[in-house]
Amino acid sequence: MLSADSLASQRLADLALQLGDLARYLQEQDSIDDTLQCIVDAAVRTVPGAEYAGLSVVEKRANMRTLAVSADLVTQVDKAQIECHQGPCMDVLHKKHTVLLPKMAEEQRWPDFAARAAELGIGSILAFQLYVTGDDLSALNLYSHRTEAFTDDSEQVGLLFATHAAVAMADAQQRAHLSRAMSTRDLIGQAKGILMERHKLSSDQAFALLVRASQHTNIKLIDVAEYLTHSGELVEHLPIHSHPL
Known part of the structure; x- marks a missing residue:
């Protein structure tokens, strides 16, 4: 025992x-x-x-x-x-x-x-x-x-x-934070790619355009990128020539 x-x-x-x-x-x-x-x-x-x-x-x-x-x-x-x-x-x-x-x-x-x-x-x-x-x-x-x-x-x-x-x-x-960060980075990367291809922009210029759209509409950058990747358009259809690049 x-x-x-x-x-x-x-x-x-x-x-x-x-x-x-x-x-x-x-x-x-x-x-x-x-x-x-x-x-x-x-x-x-x-x-x-x-x-x-x-x-x-x-x-x-x-x-x-x-x-x-x-x-x-x-x-x-x-x-x-x-x-x-x-x-x-x-x-x-x-x-x-x-x-x-x-x-x-x-x-x-x-x-x-x-x-x-x-x-x-x-x-x-x-x-x-x-x-x-x-x-x-x-x-x-x-x-x-x-x-x-x-x-x-x-x-x-x-x-x-x-x-x-x-x-x-x-x-x-x-x-979860790392996963969200990677998802955010990938989504912004996709949005930049669309703008670069469509408007013949550099990576920095495409990112500046996304930031400008975010500031102009008061919408988070990630939401602007998501809208673009799903709809093919920037929020409010902001014209390319309205953004200093």
């Missing part, structure tokens, strides 16, 4: 393998939305006591948005925080990395929200701060119908999970 220390070591080793597999799985996702959905689904499977999970962001320390949920019930709980203007995501997560609400019906820190959450059948909540960027904050929120569903083990596993989730979110966002 294994000793208590041996069992604890084995559990840590198993958890490390599980989180390693999770990190690789999250990295394989094709989009930010897919990554976020995988995070909440995996959180329910990984953190002891969790029955539901959600990812949310609080922008400018005031406006809360739900990014992904494992079930519609989470959206309803988040809505309660927004409407009550109180709750773990709206307040304390700006000061603490982990917040536990063990008995929802007895919660005094956010009484209005707690009452709404209890009406929805939530018995306890465990929330983790994922990142803070300026005045924006993101959190992983875990829910259970049972009171005192989350233990010290839940907090330890949840903290490790949240760390992997934060890294996965940052990686997915970076990949």
